[in-house]
Amino acid sequence: MKIAMVGQFPPHVGGVGVHIHTLSKQLVSEGHEVYVITYPHNDIKDIDGIHVIGTKGLNIPGVRGLMFKMNAKKALEELLEKEDIDIIHGHYLFPAGAAAVEVGKEHGIKTYVTAHGSDMFELYKTQPLMRSTLKKVLRDADGVFAVSNALRHEIIATGVTGIANKTKISWNSVDIDKFSAKSNDSFKKENKLEDKPIVLFVGNLIKRKNVDSLLEAKKIAHSDYYLVIVGDGPQFKKLRKKVEDDNIHDVIFTGSRNDVEEIIPSCDVLVLPSFSESFGLVLIEALACGKPVIGSDVGGITEIINDDVGLLVDPNRVSSIAGAIDKIINDDDLRLVLSLNARNRAIDFSKVTIPYEEFE
Numbered sequence: 001m002k003i004a005m006v007g008q009f010p011p012h013v014g015g016v017g018v019h020i021h022t023l024s025k026q027l028v029s030e031g032h033e034v035y036v037i038t039y040p041h042n043d044i045k046d047i048d049g050i051h052v053i054g055t056k057g058l059n060i061p062g063v064r065g066l067m068f069k070m071n072a073k074k075a076l077e078e079l080l081e082k083e084d085i086d087i088i089h090g091h092y093l094f095p096a097g098a099a100a101v102e103v104g105k106e107h108g109i110k111t112y113v114t115a116h117g118s119d120m121f122e123l124y125k126t127q128p129l130m131r132s133t134l135k136k137v138l139r140d141a142d143g144v145f146a147v148s149n150a151l152r153h154e155i156i157a158t159g160v161t162g163i164a165n166k167t168k169i170s171w172n173s174v175d176i177d178k179f180s181a182k183s184n185d186s187f188k189k190e191n192k193l194e195d196k197p198i199v200l201f202v203g204n205l206i207k208r209k210n211v212d213s214l215l216e217a218k219k220i221a222h223s224d225y226y227l228v229i230v231g232d233g234p235q236f237k238k239l240r241k242k243v244e245d246d247n248i249h250d251v252i253f254t255g256s257r258n259d260v261e262e263i264i265p266s267c268d269v270l271v272l273p274s275f276s277e278s279f280g281l282v283l284i285e286a287l288a289c290g291k292p293v294i295g296s297d298v299g300g301i302t303e304i305i306n307d308d309v310g311l312l313v314d315p316n317r318v319s320s321i322a323g324a325i326d327k328i329i330n331d332d333d334l335r336l337v338l339s340l341n342a343r344n345r346a347i348d349f350s351k352v353t354i355p356y357e358e359f360e
Helices: 015-029 064-082 093-107 118-126 128-140 149-156 186-190 211-219 236-245 260-266 281-288 299-303 318-330 332-347
Strands: 002-006 033-038 051-054 087-091 110-115 143-146 167-169 198-202 226-230 251-255 269-272 293-296 310-313
Touching: 002 015, 002 064, 002 093, 015 033, 015 087, 015 281, 033 064, 064 093, 087 093, 093 110, 093 118, 093 128, 110 128, 110 149, 118 128, 118 149, 143 149, 149 167, 149 299, 186 260, 198 260, 198 281, 211 226, 211 236, 211 318, 226 260, 236 251, 260 281, 269 281, 269 318, 281 293, 281 332, 293 299, 293 318, 310 318, 318 332
Parallel strands: 002 033, 002 087, 033 051, 087 110, 110 143, 143 167, 198 226, 198 269, 226 251, 269 293, 293 310
Antiparallel strands: none
């Protein structure tokens, strides 16, 4: 079969791109042909047997989404003129999902959409003017996927007619070969961080990720560690300024990286203190590397972290985050037990399942 995906994809960095890449590789390995239409980038190229099509347009906040919806539709139309596409799959309800369902409906092609989290937890909840658009995407899609049970419940709560029956779980998965428990201290050695434990955050530097509270937790910590923050985003400059203004010691900002599989093995614990999270892909990546994890007691995070592999915290209480970090850093036995259980938990998320009805 021929499948057209629409959404964020490498070389763009992010969980949506990882999800599309993993699913697409599995489809290709099973003999299917996959085309991915993604955002503009200078380094667009085919990878792993996947045909990658970069759209044109400007990556300007505020108009980026609307531009991509328009250009993705155009790219889809051009693709349909050349290829007999069997399935269209939009990732993230808007703009990718909207573009996918509009073209799919017009051409009578089976169309699926995947909600990845902030499209429901943020866009739907905080921007009332977008709700009718998102509901239309959910209504018009032939099938809807959610990356966690928590997200599926949010989708059903929209009240779109028949939505419960056509919404199912399509878990994020982790490549347990790429993310390995093998010892790798290269990042630690390169950055001369060998004298203290490393607490790691990986993600977009946006308000929802709550990195500000990680910095506040560092200020009141009863343990001595390096805090390494991997990622970029609109809060990057603000967070760096906070570190300088508040004189917070031993905080390292790396910026965006595409080699997190080389960085995670150097850490002692990974922390994801988000206010909301549909899943938390980086958590299973850390578990696959044999690392304990700390995450907020919210959303899909609670479907990943159990007592065997990590700790859950209240993202609204800095003392809760600080206490959990101190507990793992200061207790060698606890850290060892959590680490020994981590890899097995990651294996629970290692299988890539093709979600389409046509494959059942």
